[in-house]
Amino acid sequence: MSRVLIVEDDDRLRRTLAINLQARKHEVRTAADGRTALELAASFGPDLVIMDLGLPDMDGVDVVSTLRRRSAVPVIVLSARDGEAGKVAALDAGADDYVTKPFGMEELLARMRAAVRRAAPAEDTATVDTPTLSIDLRAKRVLRGGAEVRLTPTEWHVLEALVRSPGRLVSGRELLQEVWGPSYGDETNYLRVYMAQLRRKLEERPGSPRHLITEPGLGYRFEP
Template sequence: MTGEAGGSLPKILVVDDETAIQRFLKTALDNGEYAVHQAENGHAALAAAVSLRPDVVLLDLGLPDLDGVEVIRRIREWSQVPIIVISVREREDEKVRALDAGADDYLTKPFGIGELMARIKVALRRSLQQVPDPVLQIGALCVDLPRRRVTVDGVEVQLTPTEYDLLRLLASHAGKVLTHSQILKQIWGTAYVEQPHVLRVNISNLRRKVEPDPSRPRWIVTEPGVGYRLKDEE
């Protein structure tokens, strides 16, 4: 593992065995905003996660010693550090495995550095919050958790208890992808994990009530084949 002294800068741990990717990310991220540290395999990543206590982990899944999903599971045994997967694996089941194991986000190589920077900022913003903001304001959408009140353009929206629970779950993890199975377990229980149609119907109903144009959702975004994400900013 290599790294630079970063003072109070947020620490980014890059875990990738490809020298070209390491060099690219080091150049892109080491711009005065972040302190970039690197690990080239799973065991080095686990050691660095303990000693360095990074603020964000960028993790490739195809490591030479441990599968990236196993690295995620081991980190999640003791830490909630944001983990953003960066991988060439495009299959939906691979993304679901990583997210279900505890990853916060997933970017498929090749990706734009602008998109990566945006995902890192979301992850850092979320990690700095000890608890979800009690009132989440995203453009015209306002979710007031303590009062169980949802408004769009100041007008209260009447939701069913299930619709509200679904929106509350998404709002509590705003900016993060939640897989179908994660949502189904949380809202309906483990017996419904194999019934994604239940989730689709309720997401559709929720969008009809809160989205300006339900056919082109602005806030409740679909991650195809994986799950849903509530945007945390316009």
């Protein structure tokens, strides 16, 4: 059982989601607008937020950004905005996943489990140290040479997916689905862009990376 905050201005969908999650023993609170959502997030302390972007009082992306500044609670966005720009904006604001309406309840439940699992790494893999980097998965924090490196939420998700299995080759499809969701698998340009950004921030020599390794045609690997 976990505490779930549902932020959705459609009364029918909000009730449907609440009933389904309560039937699965989740403790649920609901909000129909962004201001109420932020107030409940502070008082209720949810383990997960499910949020629509089309809210009546403020843009859902702004709510996501505010939530992310305040806590590391996983956020799954539900939205009828299916364009790439909308997804990228939500993910870069701090959303952990993006589900396009209409959606199936089982898919949403699977996304919820994955988001909560990513947010709570096993104790023995919570910190990964290399001669130049210290990566704290629980605090979502990276130090390079003792100085904190600021990563966007999407950059962090890509790095985290690799760091969780050091030395293991992660296929491009697996990495895409882990970070962007199960409907992705062929958008290799996403990975090229974000891996290049991570190397610029984390590698001493981005052109000859030591930690973030590409295996052409196969995938990517994190070497401690």
